[in-house]
Amino acid sequence: SSDDQAIKNITIGASFPISGADTTWGDCLMAARFALDQIKDQNLLSGYRLNMEWGNTKCDAGTGMKVLFDLIHNPPQKLMILGSACSPVTEPMAQTSREFKLLQISYISASPALNNRETYPYFFRARASESKRILPSFEIFKRFNWTKIAIITETINLYTLVANEVVKVANETKTEIVTSTSFDTEEDPQKAIAKIKESQVRIIYAGFYPKPGRRVLCRAYHEGLRPPQYVWIGPGWFPGPYWWRNREDGDLIVGNITCNNTVMDFMAEGYFSTDPPLTWDGNKTTVSNMTSEEWIKAYNTYRKYDLYAKYAGGYNFAGYVYDATWAVALTLNNSIQRLAKKKLTLEGFTYGNVDYLEVFTSEMAKLQFLGVTGPLSFTKTGDRIGITVIRRVQNHSHIVIAKYIDQSAKVIWDDSINYIWGTPASGFGIVLAIILLRFNVSYREDRAIKITSPNINIAIICGVILCYISVPFLGLDSNILGISTYGMYAHSLVCRIRIWLLLLGFMMGFSALFTKTWRLYVIFTNKTSRKQKTEENGDFKIVYSITTCVTKHPAIWQSLMLGSNGILLLYGLALAWKTRNIACDVANDSKTIGLAVYSVCVFSSTAALIGFTVTQPAVRFSMIALFILLSTTGSMYLIFLPKVWMIKDLARVNSTQRSNEADSEPGKLIERHLHHSASRSSIMPDPKVYKLQDEISELKSLLAMKCQRIEELEESLLKSKISTITNNEDTIPRLHSELVEDASNSCRCKSANCWKSYFNQDSQEISSYNNSYLSVQSPQQRRVSFLPKD
Ligand SMILES: NCCCC(=O)O
Numbered sequence: 001s002s003d004d005q006a007i008k009n010i011t012i013g014a015s016f017p018i019s020g021a022d023t024t025w026g027d028c029l030m031a032a033r034f035a036l037d038q039i040k041d042q043n044l045l046s047g048y049r050l051n052m053e054w055g056n057t058k059c060d061a062g063t064g065m066k067v068l069f070d071l072i073h074n075p076p077q078k079l080m081i082l083g084s085a086c087s088p089v090t091e092p093m094a095q096t097s098r099e100f101k102l103l104q105i106s107y108i109s110a111s112p113a114l115n116n117r118e119t120y121p122y123f124f125r126a127r128a129s130e131s132k133r134i135l136p137s138f139e140i141f142k143r144f145n146w147t148k149i150a151i152i153t154e155t156i157n158l159y160t161l162v163a164n165e166v167v168k169v170a171n172e173t174k175t176e177i178v179t180s181t182s183f184d185t186e187e188d189p190q191k192a193i194a195k196i197k198e199s200q201v202r203i204i205y206a207g208f209y210p211k212p213g214r215r216v217l218c219r220a221y222h223e224g225l226r227p228p229q230y231v232w233i234g235p236g237w238f239p240g241p242y243w244w245r246n247r248e249d250g251d252l253i254v255g256n257i258t259c260n261n262t263v264m265d266f267m268a269e270g271y272f273s274t275d276p277p278l279t280w281d282g283n284k285t286t287v288s289n290m291t292s293e294e295w296i297k298a299y300n301t302y303r304k305y306d307l308y309a310k311y312a313g314g315y316n317f318a319g320y321v322y323d324a325t326w327a328v329a330l331t332l333n334n335s336i337q338r339l340a341k342k343k344l345t346l347e348g349f350t351y352g353n354v355d356y357l358e359v360f361t362s363e364m365a366k367l368q369f370l371g372v373t374g375p376l377s378f379t380k381t382g383d384r385i386g387i388t389v390i391r392r393v394q395n396h397s398h399i400v401i402a403k404y405i406d407q408s409a410k411v412i413w414d415d416s417i418n419y420i421w422g423t424p425a426s427g428f429g430i431v432l433a434i435i436l437l438r439f440n441v442s443y444r445e446d447r448a449i450k451i452t453s454p455n456i457n458i459a460i461i462c463g464v465i466l467c468y469i470s471v472p473f474l475g476l477d478s479n480i481l482g483i484s485t486y487g488m489y490a491h492s493l494v495c496r497i498r499i500w501l502l503l504l505g506f507m508m509g510f511s512a513l514f515t516k517t518w519r520l521y522v523i524f525t526n527k528t529s530r531k532q533k534t535e536e537n538g539d540f541k542i543v544y545s546i547t548t549c550v551t552k553h554p555a556i557w558q559s560l561m562l563g564s565n566g567i568l569l570l571y572g573l574a575l576a577w578k579t580r581n582i583a584c585d586v587a588n589d590s591k592t593i594g595l596a597v598y599s600v601c602v603f604s605s606t607a608a609l610i611g612f613t614v615t616q617p618a619v620r621f622s623m624i625a626l627f628i629l630l631s632t633t634g635s636m637y638l639i640f641l642p643k644v645w646m647i648k649d650l651a652r653v654n655s656t657q658r659s660n661e662a663d664s665e666p667g668k669l670i671e672r673h674l675h676h677s678a679s680r681s682s683i684m685p686d687p688k689v690y691k692l693q694d695e696i697s698e699l700k701s702l703l704a705m706k707c708q709r710i711e712e713l714e715e716s717l718l719k720s721k722i723s724t725i726t727n728n729e730d731t732i733p734r735l736h737s738e739l740v741e742d743a744s745n746s747c748r749c750k751s752a753n754c755w756k757s758y759f760n761q762d763s764q765e766i767s768s769y770n771n772s773y774l775s776v777q778s779p780q781q782r783r784v785s786f787l788p789k790d
Contacts, residue, residue, distance in 0.1 A: 007049050008347040012328055013071035013078035014054035015064060015093070017085050018311040022211050022247065023059035025239060026311025027303065028085055028107060031318035034302045035325035038288050045333050048346060053078065057089045064089035068096055072351065079349045080105065080328055080360065085317065087111035087158040094123045101357040103331075103364065107324040108237065108317045112161040115381040122361055124382040126324035126373070127317075128406075130162045130207070130235070133274040134169050136388045136404035137205060137233050139411040140272055141175055146231075150201040151180040152192050152208075152216065159207025166205055185212055188255040193219045206234035210243045217244060217267040218252050218259035227270040236273025236391050236398070239314040244268040271393040274404070276386055279319045280374035287326050287369045295322075295372045323371030331364040338363070425625070426471040429633055433468065436640045437461045443647055450708060452643055453519070456512045460639060463509025467632040470501035471625045499561075502628065506565060510600075513639065514572040517593060521579045562608070569597050592642070596635040603631035646704075 014032060017023040036052055039045065053074075055067030064084055071078055081097050081104040084090045090109035097104045103122045106114070110130040114120050141149065151166055153159035163180055170177045179199040183189040193216065196204060204225075208216060213234065220230070244264045251258040259267075279292040290298060299318060303309060332346060338359045339345060349356055368377045377385050390402040390411070402413045437458065444454035473494065576593035607627040610620060 007047060009049050009051055009076070010045070010332065010346045010349070011051040011053055011076045011078055012080045012082055013068070014052050014081070015057045015067045015071075015083035015085075015089070016054060017059040017089075018056050018308065018313075020058045020060075022209070023086065023314075024311055025059075025085055025314025025317060026308050027314045027318045028321045029054065029308050029311065030303045030306045031299065031321040032082065032107075032325045033306060033308075034299055035288075035322045035329075037302075039326065039329045042289070044329050045336075045346075048332075050329055050332070052082070054083075057084050057086070059086040059089060061088050061092055064093050065096065068093050072100055072102075077349055077351060078102070079332065079346065079356075082107070082324060082328060084109065085314070087114070088156055090114065091157065094120045098122050100351045101354055102351065103357060103360045105324050105327060105364070107321040110237070111156075111158040112165065113157040115379075115383050117381050120382070122357060124327070124364055124378055126327060126371075126376065126384055127237075127320045128276055128384040128386055128388070130158055131165050132276075132383075132386075132388055132406065133235070134162065134165055135409060136274040136390055136402075136411065137166075137272075138169055138173055138175065139402070139404060140233060140274075140390060141203065142173075143411075143413070146203045147174070148176045148178050148201050149203050149205055150178055150196045150199055151205045152189070152196060153180075153182045153206070154208040154212045155182045155184050156209075162207055163205075183212070183216075185209070189216045189219050190223075190255060192216075193223050193225060196220075197223050197225060202230050204230060204232050206232055208234065210238045211247075213238070214244055214246065214252055214259075214264065215254045217264060218254045218257065221259055221263050221267050222257045227267065231270060231272065233272040233274070236275030236389075237316065239316055241398070242268075242396065244271075265396060268393045268396070273391045273393075273398070274388050275391070276320075276373065276384075277389045277400075277403075278316050279372050280370075280387075282370075282374070284370060286372050287323075287330075288372070290372075292319075292372045295319075319371070319373040323373050323376055326369070326371060327364065327367055327376065330367055330369065331360055334363045334366075335359045423472045425629055426468040429468040429629060429636075430465055432633075433461050433464050433636060436636065439644065440640075446647060449643060449647065453516050456516050457640070457643075459512035460509050461636070463505045463507070463512060464632055464636045466501050466505030466508060467628060468505075470498055470505060471628055473498035473501060474621060474625055474628075503561065503565075505632075507568065509635070510568055510572055510596075513593060513596070514568070514575055517572065517575040517579055521575055565604075569601065573597050592638045596638050599634045599638075600631045603627040603634075 014029075016025065016029040016032070018026045018029055032052060032054075036050060039050055053071060055070055057064035057067050064086075068081070071081070081093070081102050083104070083106060084093055085106070085108050087109045088111075090104075090106045091111060091113055094104045094106075094114065098121060101122075103124070104120075105124040105126065107125070108127040109125055110127060112129050112131045114123055114125060115129055115131070141147070149166075149170065151163050153163045160182060163182070167177050167180065169175075178201040179195055181192040181195045183192040189212070206213070206216065217232075220226070242265075244267065245261045246252040246259075246264065251260045252264065279296060280286070281292065283291050283293070285291055286295065288295065299322070303312060303318075336346060339356070342355050342359070344353075344355060344359075365378055365380075365382070368375070370376070374386055379385055385406055387406065388404040389400050390404065391398045392401050393399070402411050404411050440449060440454050440457045440461065443449040449457075572593055576591075576597070604627065607624045610623045610627075
């Protein structure tokens with residue numbers, strides 16, 4: 001069409017490594033094609049169609065040079081060169097392209113050599129130089145108080161030049177570089193590793209490509225330079241999630257040693273990397289009218305159907321290639337008018353013309369736009385100004401732990417805010433637990449609390465407090481302690497404390513709760529084995545699970561933890577089920593246990609799931625801490641709030657009782673309560689319901705007291721005070737068994753009629769027993785032995 005004829009084609013040359021064992025980075029090519037499509041859609045270069053011709057460098061310098069010569073030699077003329085990826089390829093290419101007065105922009109080459117404006121005057125890059133890793137790395141050293149460092153690098157400019165700069169920064173920051181060593185790309189790094197081992201330095205600043213890096217880690221494993229004693233800080237740009245794993249079939253072979261992927265996974269654990277981010281995490285619209293998030297979605301769809309989808313790889317470079325391609329288009333677009341003033345056009349471009357080069361170079365140097373990898377602008381040496389992220393390998397995943405902002409030279413640690421909330425939250429829980437503890441101690445002589453075993457309650461609250469204390473320990477970054485001998489000791493101590501606190505707290509709390517239920521179960525169901533009764537005064541037994549903080553066998557250790565806790569909970573549930581029908585509500589925690597175990601099961605299985613699946617430490621900590629706090633607080637309130645209410649209820653009942661001391665005989669008391677309920681019912685909107693509710697609640701209170709009374713009688717029997725009444729040895733077991741029978745029957749009574757008949761039949765016997773008992777009680781004991789308490 002006439003429109004098509006009006007559009008002029010302009011072409012750039014590009015190079016990508018889209019084949020090779022470690023460098024099948026077809027995403028670089030696909031991201032450039034995606035960018036060109038969108039540049040066309042947005043009519044950026046109005047009147048022009050921007051085309052791209054490209055070649056495969058295979059990340060090899062020789063092949064890269066051939067690609068460049070082919071691009072230059074074959075028509076049409078290429079206005080700029082986009083590429084390459086690997087620094088050893090980009091360096092010679094950029095030295096050559098300058099001879100043709102061609103501007104070259106690399107999307108990811110990071111060699112510091114490329115900052116040399118004398119050698120590379122027309123070179124730019126969309127990804128920052130490897131030197132930008134240095135300051136963030138020193139921030140890591142500072143944070144963990146690491147003062148002695150070893151350096152190991154592959155002998156390519158990309159890393160040896162960085163090593164020199166590291167030495168300079170170390171001098172300025174009083175960090176000691178104890179040893180600096182290097183190895184050739186294809187060489188077994190045995191000697192270099194031996195040198196580091198000899199230096200006894202355990203912090204290693206590394207620079208290598210993925211393949212030589214794997215050899216280094218394998219050799220280090222065999223030489224005993226293993227994490228967590230040895231810490232590696234290296235490049236983070238490696239494509240793919242598991243760069244440390246062997247790419248070929250079988251084990252990795254390095255000289256006379258081999259490493260399987262389990263060893264490589266182990267060696268990579270804790271590896272620190274410093275590198276620019278994959279994409280920018282802001283939500284502003286970028287140069288292509290998409291937010292980074294929208295861009296990722298759009299690109300993910302595009303790469304699935306692109307012509308070169310089979311070369312997919314190097315996904316983490318895509319954003320940089322995309323932004324570099326936009327930088328080319330924007331520069332060409334912004335140059336049109338300036339060229340016009342010189343009577344030049346884009347379509348009229350010729351190699352060797354300095355006018356074009358001057359305009360292009362100055363326009364690119366001026367560029368400032370928001371790319372999908374963040375705000376993009378260049379330094380005077382054509383380097384990218386931007387952000388560096390600090391990542392750490394945890395459970396085989398790369399976790400962002402901090403961001404380093406170039407302009408402000410500041411590090412924002414990811415944990416600085418998220419970990420802090422755990423301490424005040426658990427502090428608040430501890431205060432509430434102490435309030436309940438005080439309540440429990442203050443009312444320990446009150447029947448409603450006494451019957452719930454105050455000493456056991458104290459154990460439950462202590463368990464709760466231990467669980468709360470474990471939360472700040474979970475959030476404590478033990479790496480802060482450093483890796484000195486003391487630091488390592490403290491590290492291992494923190495590891496143990498955080499596990500043991502939670503485990504002991506959990507075991508203590510639930511064992512105590514279940515001990516109470518077990519006691520109730522024995523009292524009410526096992527009449528013949530009364531000798532097994534556990535005394536209330538602190539003599540209960542808690543069976544602790546024997547677990548140790550073993551890191552070598554986490555699966556076994558975790559199974560032990562889950563198994564022992566699970567068995568404890570199941571046992572508690574079984575007890576709760578067996579005691580569910582015991583109508584002694586004050587002492588019977590079966591419903592509470594059911595609810596507490598349910599909430600703990602739900603919360604802890606969610607927390608365990610999070611522990612296994614979420615790898616981001618701050619999110620992981622926040623979620624786990626939240627679930628610990630929720631289940632601890634929930635269980636505490638389920639157990640203790642009813643007791644607080646009970647105290648209030650009893651206070652009400654007692655005040656009614658005080659008004660008629662003479663009516664303290666149980667039978668009359670029931671009648672009076674019924675009468676009281678009936679008289680109240682006349683003013684209630686739903687008399688029957690209120691009457692029944694009142695009756696139930698008051699009878700329950702009475703029953704509770706009755707249970708307590710039985711306990712007191714048992715105590716006195718066991719203390720042999722009964723022997724002062726009678727010296728006849730046969731009487732003791734008989735009385736004991738009668739009382740047990742009596743206790744079981746009375747606490748099974750659920751209705752007023754049952755109570756009435758029970759008291760009518762037995763009141764005489766009880767009161768005669770009371771009378772004999774009173775004869776050996778102290779005044780205070782005598783006071784509490786009446787029903788109800790005055
Ligand atoms: N960002 C590193 C890419 C590889 C290289 O510079 O050679």
